[in-house]
Amino acid sequence: MTETDGAERLRDNTKFWRVLAAAAEVAGLLWGKGWAERNAGNLSFDVTDVVPAPDGAGVAAGATALPRSFPELGGRRLLVTAAGSRMREIAQDPDRFCGVLQFSPDGSRHAVAWRGRGTGTFAPTSELPSHLAIHAALRRRQSAHCAIVHTHPTELLALSHDARLKDAAQLNRLLSAMHPETVVVVPDGLALVPYLLPGTFEQGLAAGVAMERHDVALWEKHGAVAVGAGFVEAFDLIDTMNAAARLLLLCRSAGLEPEGLTDAQLDELRRAGA
Numbered sequence: 485m486t487e488t489d490g491a492e493r494l495r496d497n498t499k500f501w502r503v504l505a506a507a508a509e510v511a512g513l514l515w516g517k518g519w520a521e522r523n524a525g526n527l528s529f530d531v532t533d534v535v536p537a538p539d540g541a542g543v544a545a546g547a548t549a550l551p552r553s554f555p556e557l558g559g560r561r562l563l564v565t566a567a568g569s570r571m572r573e574i575a576q577d578p579d580r581f582c583g584v585l586q587f588s589p590d591g592s593r594h595a596v597a598w599r600g601r602g603t604g605t606f607a608p609t610s611e612l613p614s615h616l617a618i619h620a621a622l623r624r625r626q627s628a629h630c631a632i633v634h635t636h637p638t639e640l641l642a643l644s645h646d647a648r649l650k651d652a653a654q655l656n657r658l659l660s661a662m663h664p665e666t667v668v669v670v671p672d673g674l675a676l677v678p679y680l681l682p683g684t685f686e687q688g689l690a691a692g693v694a695m696e697r698h699d700v701a702l703w704e705k706h707g708a709v710a711v712g713a714g715f716v717e718a719f720d721l722i723d724t725m726n727a728a729a730r731l732l733l734l735c736r737s738a739g740l741e742p743e744g745l746t747d748a749q750l751d752e753l754r755r756a757g758a
């Protein structure tokens with residue numbers, strides 16, 4: 485399909501516009517939270533079941549070749565935010581700052597199937613490797629989750645600079661003791677991904693591995709990422725974990741060492757949620 489045909493076909497696609505509306509809503513929340521300086525953060529959504537396959541379904545030979553293929557993504561379509569786009573802009577104009585990528589049947593290449601309104605060309609987010617690796621992990625998990633949110637949540641990031649908190653179990657214990665809600669909303673806790681150069685394939689693959697068993701991950705000294713049925717659900721996971729981090733830092737900055745929930749109280753919470 486040409487990009488113009490794509491726009492024609494998507495005009496009356498209510499489900500597609502709902503995805504864009506949710507992207508706009510969450511982009512506004514991220515900006516409002518102060519987690520989205522300049523072009524920080526990016527979003528993606530597997531729209532394979534929402535956006536029909538382009539005519540001829542093939543991805544032209546001129547399509548972008550990936551450094552490695554993601555067979556799980558073969559033939560699929562992903563909505564992704566544009567390189568350099570700002571969350572505060574996406575909140576206003578989601579159809580201008582998002583595009584749809586169509587993957588080749590073997591998942592080794594992608595082409596722009598829809599480039600958004602008003603832009604000459606569409607270049608996907610610099611964090612595309614992590615989005616691809618995480619969507620591939622979701623397919624391997626046979627997850628129904630379609631949405632990925634990456635952002636820079638201030639308090640979680642501050643904690644990721646604490647050299648004493650390099651161990652995910654220890655960090656999760658600390659966060660859940662601060663805030664019962666974390667046990668309810670993120671029962672498996674978050675994964676910790678050691679710092680790697682943002683936007684690299686190496687970082688993306690590490691992000692994908694972390695999401696094999698988790699719905700939310702903290703990327704050391706960089707940001708957080710979460711998956712969910714929709715953008716709002718993914719946002720909620722980061723928001724809940726960040727609330728626990730904020731409480732911890734607030735206590736510490738007030739000079740008090742928080743008592744936290746006891747092991748017995750945490751066990752009781754887990755049993756209640758099970």
Ligand code: 2HA
Binds near residue numbers: 523524526609682683
């Ligand atoms: O898209 O968040 O990690 C900008 C970033 C880089």
Ligand code: ZN
Binds near residue numbers: 682706
């Ligand atoms: Zn980032």
